[in-house]
Amino acid sequence: MLTSTQVKAHALKAGADLVGIAAPERFAELPDRYNPMSAFPEAKSVIVLGIRIFRGLYRGVQSGTFYAGLSMMGYASNKWVFQPVTLWKFCSLFEDAGYETAPIPDAFPWSNLDGIDPDEMGQDFIDVNPAFFGKDSRDFSRPVKDDRPAPDIYFQMRLAAYCAGLGEIGDSGVFLTPEYGPRQMFAVVLTDAELDPDPIFPGGLCDHCGKCIQQCPGCAISSSEKITVRIAGREISWNKLDFAKCSVALHGGGEKACNPFMVSEEDKAGFNQQPYTAARNYKFGPIVWSGRQIGAWRGCHMACMAHLEERGVLKNKFKTRFGDCQC
Numbered sequence: 166m167l168t169s170t171q172v173k174a175h176a177l178k179a180g181a182d183l184v185g186i187a188a189p190e191r192f193a194e195l196p197d198r199y200n201p202m203s204a205f206p207e208a209k210s211v212i213v214l215g216i217r218i219f220r221g222l223y224r225g226v227q228s229g230t231f232y233a234g235l236s237m238m239g240y241a242s243n244k245w246v247f248q249p250v251t252l253w254k255f256c257s258l259f260e261d262a263g264y265e266t267a268p269i270p271d272a273f274p275w276s277n278l279d280g281i282d283p284d285e286m287g288q289d290f291i292d293v294n295p296a297f298f299g300k301d302s303r304d305f306s307r308p309v310k311d312d313r314p315a316p317d318i319y320f321q322m323r324l325a326a327y328c329a330g331l332g333e334i335g336d337s338g339v340f341l342t343p344e345y346g347p348r349q350m351f352a353v354v355l356t357d358a359e360l361d362p363d364p365i366f367p368g369g370l371c372d373h374c375g376k377c378i379q380q381c382p383g384c385a386i387s388s389s390e391k392i393t394v395r396i397a398g399r400e401i402s403w404n405k406l407d408f409a410k411c412s413v414a415l416h417g418g419g420e421k422a423c424n425p426f427m428v429s430e431e432d433k434a435g436f437n438q439q440p441y442t443a444a445r446n447y448k449f450g451p452i453v454w455s456g457r458q459i460g461a462w463r464g465c466h467m468a469c470m471a472h473l474e475e476r477g478v479l480k481n482k483f484k485t486r487f488g489d490c491q492c
C-alpha cells in the first residue's frame with residue numbers, strides 16, 4: 166500500500182517542485198466534460214505536480230532584450246519536456262506497487278468544445294480562444310455512449326491544483342501558490358491508489374490589487390465582470406478574461422503592447438491579427454511560432470509576481486528585487 170507521504174517524497178525526487186493530492190469527489194460538481202473522473206472513473210486520487218518557472222527567465226522580457234528564454238524554457242520545455250520526464254519517473258512507483266496511473270502533462274492540443282458558446286461562462290465556462298474552439302469550430306467528435314461526454318474531455322490544471330490544495334486562483338485567472346505565486350505549471354496524475362487528500366488552501370494570496378488588470382498589454386482582464394465556479398463544495402471566482410485579446414497580447418499585440426519587434430505598420434497589423442487564424446505577416450509568423458511570446462504574461466504573471474514578492478507573502482525569497490518592466 167502506498168501512503169501520501171511516500172508518494173509526495175517520490176514526486177519531489179522525480180523533479181516536481183510542488184505536489185498536492187485531491188479526492189475525486191471534489192470534482193463532482195463540474196460537468197462531465199470538465200471532470201477528470203470521466204476519463205478514469207475507477208480513480209481514487211488526483212495528484213497534481215507543480216513545476217516552477219525560473220524567475221530569471223522573466224528578466225529578458227522585463228529588460229526588453231531577450232524573449233525566447235521565457236517562452237522556450239519557461240513555457241514550452243516545462244510543458245513538453247520536463248513535465249513528461251517527471252511524470253515518467255513519478256508513475257513507475259505506482260505501477261511497481263500494482264496501481265494504475267494516467268499521467269497528464271499540460272501539453273495536449275485537446276479538446277472537444279463544440280457546441281459551447283464562448284460567451285457562456287460560469288459552471289459551463291471555457292477558457293480557450295473562441296476563434297479556435299467553440300461555436301464556430303467544426304464538428305470534432307461524438308460521445309461513444311449517451312451517458313458519456315464526447316472526447317477529448319477538457320479539464321483545467323488550475324482547478325485540479327485548487328482541489329489538491331496547492332493554492333488559489335487570483336483575480337487574473339492565473340493560479341497562485343504560496344511558494345512561487347504565478348510562477349509554475351501543473352501536471353496531473355489520476356490513480357486508483359487511495360491516498361489522503363490535502364486540505365483546500367485557505368486563500369489570501371490575491372489581495373485584489375488590480376495590477377494584473379492595469380498592466381495587461383491586451384487589456385484582456387475585466388475589472389468588473391467575474392467568473393464563478395462551484396467546485397470542492399465551494400464557490401470560487403476570478404475576473405472574466407477576453408481570450409481573443411489575451412491571445413493577441415501574448416503573441417505581441419494588444420492596446421498597450423510593448424513589442425520591440427513591432428517596427429513598421431505592417432508589423433503592427435500582423436501582431437494585432439488573431440494569431441490562430443491569420444499568421445501572414447513575415448515577421449509576425451516566425452517570431453510567434455518560434456515561441457517568442459512578447460506579451461509573455463506581463464500583467465498576469467510579472468506584475469502579480471512582483472506585487473506578491475513586495476508584500477513578502479511568497480516562500481521562495483530572492484536576494485534581488487524583481488521590480489517593474491522596462492517598457
Ligand code: SF4
Binds near residue numbers: 336378469470
Ligand atoms: S496582480 Fe493583484 S489582483 Fe491580480 S491576481 Fe495578482 S494579487 Fe490578485
